[in-house]
Amino acid sequence: MMSDIANGGCLCGAVRFEVAGPPLWVAHCHCHSCRRSTGAPVTTFVGFRYSNFTFNTGSSGVYESSPGVWRRFCTTCGTPLSYEADRYDDEIHIYISTLDHPEDYPAQSHVFYGERISWFDVHDSAPRFVATARERNIVAHGPVDE
Numbered sequence: 628m629m630s631d632i633a634n635g636g637c638l639c640g641a642v643r644f645e646v647a648g649p650p651l652w653v654a655h656c657h658c659h660s661c662r663r664s665t666g667a668p669v670t671t672f673v674g675f676r677y678s679n680f681t682f683n684t685g686s687s688g689v690y691e692s693s694p695g696v697w698r699r700f701c702t703t704c705g706t707p708l709s710y711e712a713d714r715y716d717d718e719i720h721i722y723i724s725t726l727d728h729p730e731d732y733p734a735q736s737h738v739f740y741g742e743r744i745s746w747f748d749v750h751d752s753a754p755r756f757v758a759t760a761r762e763r764n765i766v767a768h769g770p771v772d773e
């Protein structure tokens with residue numbers, strides 16, 4: 628059961644944040660930049676309204692990973708925290724495992740599926756998008772069997 632306020636933070640606990648309101652979407656991102664930024668084969672994001680987001684403690688660093696794209700991280704332990712982009716007005720995308728209760732936000736889709744590591748597969752029925760759901764360029768519903 629989702630509450631109206633979600634709390635989260637980094638590995639060392641220095642950075643804590645809270646965000647209000649329902650998530651906009653939840654997606655696995657397979658893009659090269661997210662994978663390199665986290666060192667993980669896939670990352671999962673929850674989108675929220677930026678205006679509902681607040682850092683409570685700690686200091687976050689920010690890195691412009693592409694023009695107009697901003698990735699925040701804890702300056703003490705290095706945990707990746709969020710993704711913001713000039714083109715996504717009033718949105719902040721939180722790396723799902725920084726939330727205290729990621730189980731409350733089941734993933735709905737796979738984005739940048741064409742950039743995935745070739746051996747990476749998840750057997751779910753979520754749609755796979757070449758880029759994002761906004762472009763509606765779906766690849767397949769669920770895993771490709773053949």
Ligand SMILES: [Zn+2]
Nearest residue numbers: 637639701704
């Ligand atoms: Zn930290």
Ligand SMILES: [Zn+2]
Nearest residue numbers: 656657658661
């Ligand atoms: Zn990505």
